[in-house]
Amino acid sequence: MTTEKIPYKIYLEETEMPTHYYNLRGDMTKKPAPLLHPGTGKPLTFEEMEPIFCEELIKQELDEDSKYIPIPQEIRDFYKMYRPSPLVRAYCLEERIGTPAKIYYKFEGNNTSGSHKLNSAIAQAYYAKQQGLKGVTTETGAGQWGTALSMACSYFQLDCKVYMVKVSYEQKPFRREVMRTYGASVTPSPSDTTNIGRKILADHPGTTGSLGCAISEAVEVATSTEGYRYVLGSVLNQVLLHQSIIGLEAKAAMDKYGIKPDMIIGAAGGGSNLGGLIAPFMGEKIRGEADYRIIAVEPASCPSFTRGKYAYDFADTGKICPLAKMYTLGSNYIPAPNHAGGLRYHGMSTTLSELYDQGLMEARAVSQTDVFAAAEEFARVEGILPAPESAHAIKVAIDEAMKCKETGEEKTILFGLTGTGYFDLVAYQKYNDGVMEDFIPTDEEIAASLATLPEIEL
Amino acid sequence: MTTEKIPYKIYLEETEMPTHYYNLRGDMTKKPAPLLHPGTGKPLTFEEMEPIFCEELIKQELDEDSKYIPIPQEIRDFYKMYRPSPLVRAYCLEERIGTPAKIYYKFEGNNTSGSHKLNSAIAQAYYAKQQGLKGVTTETGAGQWGTALSMACSYFQLDCKVYMVKVSYEQKPFRREVMRTYGASVTPSPSDTTNIGRKILADHPGTTGSLGCAISEAVEVATSTEGYRYVLGSVLNQVLLHQSIIGLEAKAAMDKYGIKPDMIIGAAGGGSNLGGLIAPFMGEKIRGEADYRIIAVEPASCPSFTRGKYAYDFADTGKICPLAKMYTLGSNYIPAPNHAGGLRYHGMSTTLSELYDQGLMEARAVSQTDVFAAAEEFARVEGILPAPESAHAIKVAIDEAMKCKETGEEKTILFGLTGTGYFDLVAYQKYNDGVMEDFIPTDEEIAASLATLPEIEL
Numbered sequence: 001m002t003t004e005k006i007p008y009k010i011y012l013e014e015t016e017m018p019t020h021y022y023n024l025r026g027d028m029t030k031k032p033a034p035l036l037h038p039g040t041g042k043p044l045t046f047e048e049m050e051p052i053f054c055e056e057l058i059k060q061e062l063d064e065d066s067k068y069i070p071i072p073q074e075i076r077d078f079y080k081m082y083r084p085s086p087l088v089r090a091y092c093l094e095e096r097i098g099t100p101a102k103i104y105y106k107f108e109g110n111n112t113s114g115s116h117k118l119n120s121a122i123a124q125a126y127y128a129k130q131q132g133l134k135g136v137t138t139e140t141g142a143g144q145w146g147t148a149l150s151m152a153c154s155y156f157q158l159d160c161k162v163y164m165v166k167v168s169y170e171q172k173p174f175r176r177e178v179m180r181t182y183g184a185s186v187t188p189s190p191s192d193t194t195n196i197g198r199k200i201l202a203d204h205p206g207t208t209g210s211l212g213c214a215i216s217e218a219v220e221v222a223t224s225t226e227g228y229r230y231v232l233g234s235v236l237n238q239v240l241l242h243q244s245i246i247g248l249e250a251k252a253a254m255d256k257y258g259i260k261p262d263m264i265i266g267a268a269g270g271g272s273n274l275g276g277l278i279a280p281f282m283g284e285k286i287r288g289e290a291d292y293r294i295i296a297v298e299p300a301s302c303p304s305f306t307r308g309k310y311a312y313d314f315a316d317t318g319k320i321c322p323l324a325k326m327y328t329l330g331s332n333y334i335p336a337p338n339h340a341g342g343l344r345y346h347g348m349s350t351t352l353s354e355l356y357d358q359g360l361m362e363a364r365a366v367s368q369t370d371v372f373a374a375a376e377e378f379a380r381v382e383g384i385l386p387a388p389e390s391a392h393a394i395k396v397a398i399d400e401a402m403k404c405k406e407t408g409e410e411k412t413i414l415f416g417l418t419g420t421g422y423f424d425l426v427a428y429q430k431y432n433d434g435v436m437e438d439f440i441p442t443d444e445e446i447a448a449s450l451a452t453l454p455e456i457e458l
Numbered sequence: 459m460t461t462e463k464i465p466y467k468i469y470l471e472e473t474e475m476p477t478h479y480y481n482l483r484g485d486m487t488k489k490p491a492p493l494l495h496p497g498t499g500k501p502l503t504f505e506e507m508e509p510i511f512c513e514e515l516i517k518q519e520l521d522e523d524s525k526y527i528p529i530p531q532e533i534r535d536f537y538k539m540y541r542p543s544p545l546v547r548a549y550c551l552e553e554r555i556g557t558p559a560k561i562y563y564k565f566e567g568n569n570t571s572g573s574h575k576l577n578s579a580i581a582q583a584y585y586a587k588q589q590g591l592k593g594v595t596t597e598t599g600a601g602q603w604g605t606a607l608s609m610a611c612s613y614f615q616l617d618c619k620v621y622m623v624k625v626s627y628e629q630k631p632f633r634r635e636v637m638r639t640y641g642a643s644v645t646p647s648p649s650d651t652t653n654i655g656r657k658i659l660a661d662h663p664g665t666t667g668s669l670g671c672a673i674s675e676a677v678e679v680a681t682s683t684e685g686y687r688y689v690l691g692s693v694l695n696q697v698l699l700h701q702s703i704i705g706l707e708a709k710a711a712m713d714k715y716g717i718k719p720d721m722i723i724g725a726a727g728g729g730s731n732l733g734g735l736i737a738p739f740m741g742e743k744i745r746g747e748a749d750y751r752i753i754a755v756e757p758a759s760c761p762s763f764t765r766g767k768y769a770y771d772f773a774d775t776g777k778i779c780p781l782a783k784m785y786t787l788g789s790n791y792i793p794a795p796n797h798a799g800g801l802r803y804h805g806m807s808t809t810l811s812e813l814y815d816q817g818l819m820e821a822r823a824v825s826q827t828d829v830f831a832a833a834e835e836f837a838r839v840e841g842i843l844p845a846p847e848s849a850h851a852i853k854v855a856i857d858e859a860m861k862c863k864e865t866g867e868e869k870t871i872l873f874g875l876t877g878t879g880y881f882d883l884v885a886y887q888k889y890n891d892g893v894m895e896d897f898i899p900t901d902e903e904i905a906a907s908l909a910t911l912p913e914i915e916l
Contacts, residue, residue, distance in 0.1 A: 009539075092613075112843040174632070425632035428639050429638075
C-alpha cells in the first residue's frame with residue numbers, strides 16, 4: 001500500500017454498495033437493556049409499541065439476534081441517488097497542520113437534508129408506506145432530521161408533521177422553508193396543538209423547547225391520529241441499524257485500498273451517526289478480529305457520556321415514551337440556549353451506552369468555541385463547511401493528529417463528517433463576530449437534573 | 459448499450475479526470491469579436507489589460523488559437539477535493555413525469571460554494587498567487603461566485619475583497635457569512651468606499667445595485683491598490699475555458715457508457731456554466747463530427763439572448779471596463795428587484811454570443827414562477843434542492859421531456875445542474891407562500907436601455 005495509490009475520494013461502485021444492514025446487537029455478547037413500559041416498568045412488547053411505531057420498525061427495534069437484515073430494493077434505489085458517499089482522504093488538512101497521521105473522513109453531507117439522517121428517514125418512510133399509513137410525525141432539533149424525513153416522505157408521497165424545537169424554529173427559518181418545500185408541516189415546540197405542549201407552556205412560560213418536549217408532542221399526535229405513526233431520527237436501535245450503511249461503506253472503501261484505521265471518531269448526540277459509523281469495526285472488535293480505538297465526541301454543554309449516569313430514564317420530557325437504560329443527564333435536562341446546533345438530547349443510544357459501559361469505546365466532551373475553531377480550520381483547507389455537530393469529530397480528529405505530530409506516529413484516523421453547515425450560519429456569524437460563548441453545566445445543575453431519574457433497576 | 463447497465467450516478471476515476479482545459483475558440487472558424495479599450499475604441503492589448511487582470515489570465519483571455527491548455531497540478535489537486543462531479547441519470551424524475559426521454563444532469567453543487575463557480579475561482583486564485591499578488595477584488599450577485607472565490611483565496615492564502623450587489627447582500631446574509639468564514643471582506647454595492655460607488659449612490663439614491671455597478675467598484679479598487687488585481691466569475695473567455703472541465707467530464711462519462719445526448723440545456727446568465735458544459739460538444743458540432751441541439755435558458759426578466767441586441771457594449775455600469783461585442787440589454791439594464799437568484803447580468807459571453815449569432819445554438823426565456831415550480835418538482839423526486847439559476851435549465855429539460863412523452867421519442871437530454879439552493883430560501887419561501895411574482899420588461903423598457911449602447915462598429 002502506498003499513499004500515491006489512494007485517491008482524494010474513494011467511491012464504491014453502485015454494485016459494491018451494501019445490500020444488507022448490519023445489526024451490531026447480533027454480535028454483542030451482553031445485549032443493550034430492553035426498553036420498559038412507562039406504566040408497568042416491564043419490557044415493552046410488540047403489541048405495546050404498535051400504536052406508536054411502524055410494525056416492521058418495531059421488529060427491527062426488538063431484533064437482538066439477526067446480524068444482517070436485507071435492505072429492500074426501493075430503499076437501495078433511493079440510496080443510489082446520493083450514495084455511496086465519498087470516503088475522503090484529508091490530504092490538504094494533513095499538510096496544513098503538518099501531521100504524519102493519515103486522516104480520512106466519511107462525508108454524509110452530499111444530499112439536500114445535508115446530513116446522514118436521510119439514511120434512516122428513507123427506510124422509515126418506506127416501511128410506513130408499506131404498512132399503508134397516511135403519514136408520520138416526528139420532532140427535530142437542529143432540523144437535519146426533519147428535513148431528511150420531509151424529503152423521504154415527499155418521495156413516497158406520505159404526509160409529514162414535524163415538531164421543531166422552538167429555539168431552532170426561530171434561529172433556522174430556512175430549515176423550516178426547506179421542509180415546507182418538500183411538503184411537510186412544521187410546528188414550533190412546545191405548541192398549543194397538543195395536551196403535553198399546553199402543559200409544558202403553562203409550567204415553563206417562555207421556554208425555548210427541547211427535543212424531549214418535541215418528542216412528547218409528536219408521539220401524542222401520532223397516537224391520537226388515524227393512520228399515523230411516530231418516527232425518530234436517532235437513539236433507537238432501528239436507526240443505528242439503518243445508519244450501519246455508513247460504516248459498511250466506509251469499511252468496504254478502506255478494505256479496497258488495504259487501509260486499517262487505528263482510531264474511529266464520531267460526534268454523539270443520540271448516537272445514530274456514531275453507531276452507524278463504527279458498527280462493522282466494533283463488530284470486529286467484539287469478535288476479537290481486530291482492535292480499534294473508538295472515540296465518541298459530545299458537547300461540553302450536553303455531556304451525557306462523560307458526566308451522565310448509566311440508568312433507566314424517560315426518553316422524553318413528557319414521560320409518555322418508553323424508558324431506556326442509557327447514559328443520561330435526566331429527561332428534564334435542557335442545554336443552554338447559546339448551545340449551537342444539534343447534539344442536545346439528554347440521553348444516548350442504549351447500544352452505545354452498553355458498549356461504553358463495557359469499556360469498548362471512549363468519550364470526550366469539547367466546548368463549542370473550540371469546535372468552531374476546528375470547523376473553520378477544516379473548511380478553509382478541505383473546502384467543506386461542516387455542520388457544528390460534525391465539527392465535534394473534526395476537533396478531536398485534529399487533536400489526535402497533532403499528538404501524532406508530537407510523537408511522529410503515522411496513525412490512521414477515520415472520522416465521520418456527518419453533514420454541512422449551510423443552515424448554521426447564525427452560529428458561524430456569532431463565532432466570526434467573536435461573541436460565541438461556551439456553556440458548561442455545573443456539577444449542581446447536573447445533579448439536580450439527575451435527581452429526576454426514575455427509580456428502576458432490572 | 460442498455461439502460462440496466464447505466465448507474466444512477468456516473469463518476470469518473472481520478473485518473474480519468476481532464477488534464478487540459480478545452481478552448482472552444484480554437485475550433486471556431488469565426489472567432490468572437492475582441493474586447494475594445496473604452497477610451498480608444500481599439501482592440502485591447504496585453505499591456506492595457508495588465509493593470510486590471512492577472513498576467514496568465516490575460517494570456518488565456520486573448521488566446522484564440524490553442525485548443526488545449528494544461529491544467530496546473532496545484533489546480534488539479536484542488537479539483538480532486540470535489541471533482542469529478544457526478545453525471546446523474548434522473549431515473550426518478552423520468553418515472554414521475556412518465557417520459558420516455560432519458561434525462562441526465564451534470565451536478566456541480568457538491569461543494570461548499572454550492573455551484574460550478576469554484577472551477578474558475580480556484581484557477582484564477584492560483585494564477586494570482588503565482589504572480590505574487592497580495593489579493594484580488596471581485597463582485598458577486600447571488601453570492602455563488604463570491605463564496606467560491608473566498609474558498610479559493612483562503613486555500614492559497616490570498617486576500618479577497620468582494621463587492622456584493624446590495625439587494626443580495628440584504629436578502630442573503632448567510633452567503634455573506636460563509637464568505638466571512640473563509641476570511642473574505644464583503645461590501646454591499648454601491649458603496650461609499652469607491653468613487654464610482656459614491657457617484658452611483660448620488661445619481662440613484664435607494665438603488666438596490668446591479669452586477670454592473672459592483673464590477674465598476676471592484677475594478678476601481680483593484681487598479682488603485684498595490685498588489686491587487688480584479689477577477690470575474692463569468693462572461694470572460696478565460697472563465698469559459700476553466701468551466702470547460704464540466705463539459706469535458708460530462709462527455710467522458712457519457713462516452714464511457716456509449717451515451718450520446720440529442721440536446722444539451724443550460725442556464726445562461728453571463729454564460730460561464732453553459733459555455734463550459736457545451737464546450738466539447740459544440741467543438742464536435744463546429745468540426746462537423748456530430749450534431750446536437752443546444753439550448754440556452756435565460757430569465758424572462760433579464761433576456762439578453764432573446765430580446766437583447768448583438769452589439770458592442772460596456773461590460774459595466776460605470777463604463778470603465780472594456781467594451782465587448784455581445785448580446786446585451788444595455789449596460790444600464792437592472793432586473794426588477796423581485797427577480798430571484800443570479801442570471802442578472804445585462805450582457806452575455808462574447809463566445810456564446812457569436813455562436814448564437816451563427817445559429818449554432820438556441821435560446822429560450824422562462825418566467826420565474828414556472829422555474830420555481832420545476833425546481834420543486836425536481837427537488838421532491840431527485841432529492842436535490844436546486845439553485846434558482848439551475849432550475850432554469852430544469853424547467854426546459856422537463857418541457858422537452860414532456861414533448862417526448864407526446865411524441866413517444868426516446869430522446870437523450872443532458873442539462874447542467876449548476877448548484878444548490880440552500881442560500882435561496884427567501885425566494886423559495888415567497889414561492890411556497892404563493893407571493894412570488896413574474897416580471898417581464900416591456901418593449902419600451904428594453905428599447906430605452908438599448909438606446910444607451912455606444913455607437914461602435916468594427
